[in-house]
Amino acid sequence: MSVFEADYFDGLSARGHVVQLTISQGQLHWSSDAMAGSAPLEKLRWDPAVGQTHALVHLSDGGFFRVHDRSLGTHWAQAGGVGLERWARVLEGRMLYALGALLVACALVFSGLRWGVPAAAKVVAAVLPDALVQIVADQTLQVLDGVMLAPSKLPEQRQQALAQQLQDLCARTSCPPYKLLFRQGKRIGANAMALPGGTVVVTDELVLLAGHDEETLAVLAHELGHVHERHGLRLSLQSLGAGLILVAITGDVSSVSDMAAGLPALLLQTGYSRSMEREADDFALHWLQSVCVSPQRFADILQRLDKRPGETGMLDSHPGTAERIRQFSRASAC
Template sequence: MTRFSGDLFDGVTSRAHPVTAWIEAGRLHIEGDGIALTLPLDAIGLAPPVGAARGVVHLPDARELHSTDLAALAALAQALPSRDPERWARRLESRLGYALAALLVSVLVMFAGLRWGVPAAAQLAAHTLPAGLDSRIGRESLALMEKISFQPSALPAARQQALAQQLAARCRQQACPPYRLLFRHSPMFGANALTLPGGTVVVTDALVDLAQHDEEILAVLAHELGHVQHRHSLRLALQGIGAGAILVAVTGDIGSVTDLAAGLPSLLLQSGYSRDMEREADAYALAWLNAACIPPQRFADLLGRLDKKSSGTPSLLGSHPGTQERTGPFQVAGDCT
């Protein structure tokens, strides 16, 4: 085989080292300035050149040999042991019919991916991302919302404390996910409660004012704890950035944390949680209220009042599923024992 030229990357730095390579006696030889490698063919892999791009020969220790000499790379591919699973892909790429069919399949897969894949990927990612990342996204979202949508609560400190203590007391009696409760005044969010990644639950003054019984507030908090438990706000943030970025987030690009945090406030404000997420949080709340001996009707009462008052902003109600449908399961006598 004739010699061909390329660039060697050492897998440590991004510097390209010009080299000459050839196969001799069943081994790949690479030589350059201060470089002399002899590698068995079964230790190397070949990524097929797609279109006119350069081909990449994968070498042990994360080193790579890049070359634009496609003829030489084709010869190298022939010389490699037949385990090369990518050979069929090259054959497919070379045929237009297959390429067009593949394009059609790609479009369909992309469509299906956006429709079903993004929520599924977000759900999966939400449960695989390390917990520390949740908290970080939550902190950044909160910092942003403190600037644009929250003002300090006007509720007396004693009132805030009393509500926080009631929740804490219930959470000593039954398992609650880790949470942090905050009270804020927010004309933007109206009478509302929202959950941020990492377990921060924010209750607005207007919601507290709307409630006619503290147990109604606890019922809403139970619903928010359902969102905490199922990591819904992280899922919402992930869905907002789409499938590609989810992948980046999962593979650990920390820069995307800021994107996630930045997008969350408007997602919470504009689209809110999906119907399924609200149902999950409702189911959690119903079980929680029964365990806490709080009549589930309290939740239905507050939701009904919110519904009358709602001005189209997605609230903890969401605009869906319908309030009627949602409050049905709560309009029962509790099965407190």
């Protein structure tokens, strides 16, 4: 007869006593120096081991055995205490439970990343002190200047003329506080981007690509839309929030600092989300209409950007260019 090692717990105190278990004639027997007893298997509840845990045998008085030897389960089933069907049911139930828990966990992480983080970023971006925003803005610009931008080669007069035109239009309608900077695009070519804190960078290449100054101004209007909605800040907060969630899952703290420092790369590689682009486009459309600049100008520059061979940049990553062109082409002027 096989003997199985187990710990007996009376269900009241945390102390266990080592006992030996045997099965015979449909009964479980237990014995130690201090105690002995038996009970019919059908009066006991068998809790199978899962993973690294021990199987438990529950007595009707609240006491239980923690079984060290897994082979007891097989003997138990053979002795008729646990039908194979019940075994299967128990395992199946646990499997479904585990799968269900996994699905819930995945859903929580996904919805946290998809909706929770952006929503939180929007709220935080709106209340973050300007001084802090300025630090993020300065650092972002520093990285961009170091890696993918160079000082503008546009004549000073040309820069001033464009800046003046934007200022004049802003005097006729509402613009968020902004700072316009000209840079050479180097690797990113004809491009424009809005950084946290209201800095708008436009590249020489974009100014030169434009067939009319109003095309450049239309792009700037779109960037002012990003400024107005604080998209740059929201994007950095989102990547930080997503990073924190990932740290919670993986425990890898180094990934957060990488992500917090990664806004320039984020801006250029993935750009703003589709909904952020739509918001910036809507802002630009109303803005152009309110200052009587034809929305067609924005459609024209989008078309020019779309036709450039082999260049990649932020405007390229903007989704649904054809759809955007249509929206601005169809819109009335003012």
